[in-house]
Amino acid sequence: MNRLRVLCPEGDDLADRVLAVLTAEAGVVHVVRLRGAAVDPAGDVVEADVAREAVDDVLEQLRALGCARRGGMVLETLDTVVSEAAERAEEAAPGEGVDAVVWDELLARTGQGARLSVTFVIMLTIACLLGAIGVVTNSPVTVVGAMVLGPEFGPLAALAVAAVRRDGPLARSAALALGAGFAIALVVTALAGVGADAVDLVPEDTLTDLSGVEFVYQVGPFSLVVALLAGVAGMVALVAGESSGVLVGVFISVTTVPAAGFAAVAAVLGEWSRAAGSLAQLVVNVVGIVVAGIVVLTVVRATRHDRSRRKVVPDRPPIEGAGG
Template sequence: MRIVQVLIPEGKRDSVLAVLDDEKIDYAVWDETGRGEFEALVQFPIPPIGVEPVMARLREAGISENAYTIVLSPETVVSSRLEALKKRYSGLRISREELIARAEDLAPATSTFYAFLVLSTIIATGGLLLNSAATIIGAMVVAPLMGPAISASVGTVINERELASRGIKLQVGGLLLAILVAALIGLLMKGTLLLPPDLDIRSIGQIAERTSPNFLSLFLALGSGLAGAISIMRGSGSTLVGVAIAVALVPPAATSGLGIAWGLYGVALTAGVLVLVNLLAINVSALILFWLSGFRPAEEKAVGHARAAVISRTAVLVVLIAILSIVLALVTYASFQTALVEQQVNQELEIMFEEPEYAEAGFILSGIINVDYKPGDILLEIIVDHIPTVPLQKKPVIVGFIVGYQAGEEIPPDIARIADERLKEATGKEVEVTVGFVVAQQTSY
């Protein structure tokens, strides 16, 4: 429920009260003595979704934008007379006026926004280098990225260009700053006692997750954008949703900066692609949901401009997402192929050493199997070198495994060759096999 307070301009009292009577809304009126251009203050309760249509009728009755309108959210309203209003104005979304106010509140002052974003990036960068998921999530609580994302969509839907422009500028400028800050931190920490010498950041799990983006990343971003829009429209859970949006943006931005610091431009590029895809997906999902929820400009003549802006921006965002999704599709395919090849290699070697020829002679597969088949690495190189005609080059499957055998047993000279042939048939790929042997001892009882 909402409590609306409206200052009535001189000469408009009867027309305003007539609207409220027609809507069967209970109200209270006080004479206004503070300023000459207003003659009364009217206050009335109404469900959140009813604020917008009632205010539209009140504007027609003479309540201009120069008049003060205050919308309050009371803790509790007790009255059986409200049931009729709740049935008439059924729905869960807030009014356009509240939406604008919340969008403006969520986008803090520019200096505050950049200060919190820098602090979030510093914490997230430390979490990435420490491979600490808890630290990264903690950094996201600080990141103020939900406000600009929501502001950009709200401004577009209600034809508030200044609000939309500010949201876009804060998002783009903030993420570029995050990449720069992470790169500077990486350059300062690289080679110091704080990090192991010759550290390969690609071996850090939290960083590796951000350098292999796939379609699951796109779903995360779309879900975050929808959750952000719903939380604003329904007025619940905005803090937690802000964390989800920040998780989709700040860690990959910090990863991109670290890639620049280490001179690993493939890492910087793929993490940057992930940032851009997530940014576009969050904005397009929020934009579409706000429009489908019925939010429109207050002025009827501005609705057409807003519709054109929503359609054009949605089309641009969708096209950009589709183009970048080619990268996601290739990485997803590469990851699937890698997992499939590893599974095929392990299964075939286990079958091979369970056969009587090897099992009866005491040969065992130690379980230490190394499969080096990472088409994603080739993919990164192709992206950097801009060779779209070769989406995924063929790469030999490098297999290394260790075989244990009893002392005194003769090692067959052709294990590597046989394994090579079997694995080539099982995987359908070129294979290079390296076999190590260890003498196994076993006690008997």
């Protein structure tokens, strides 16, 4: 369940219309109206608990009423709700909550990760440096550490969301974060490689035995398959709001950051074919993740519209708009 709070400015019947929308929805319970509780903007506050699978429809209707423009809407996740009415609402709402996509929530998550920030660049650079060290030392453990640390899935997911939503600003922000972030990380990693090579920290035979990290620069059909599967898993995790554990597995599956780090090291050592292979691996993973994300979101959107047409409103007693 999700808790929805709507600020309704005084001076018109917005609060009444919000109540009408909420009480008509199958997946909404515990509707409360707090008269005069809002200070800025002054007016009423309407609260309700909404089944996750009904949230997107409710927000869409409230946005059409002008709630986002004139007042404001706040959505938060409820970990535990002990209520038979809430259980009935979840059963009556179309579909399953774990399969539902809340576009505003998804846009908020991916939007934050799609920005070119100092934190993003630092984390991506450190991950690339770790990947480069893993290559130099032929250490798969260090390479996996670089995979986990890399923050690149945020902009990749944002590109998929932007493509499905046809959101140009989000797409440009995500593309800038990826392009500039990887460019800076590659330059810093290459400079670090030059410095390490100058003080003889990089042996001449560094790239002769790479049995433990060959997957970083060797592009094959399974590279695309892994990227597609990882993209599906990552996007499903974001849609379901269960991103922590699943996304770690996604990060370990794809070789975007290690491929970038390897490319920088190989270029410094004059191994241009391997540098090109690493960059190709990077591109394959990026494209595969974004394409998989687009497919997942397209399917989710289509099934959501299908469920909406089959929506059933349960019998319930009328809810008075008084309180507080």
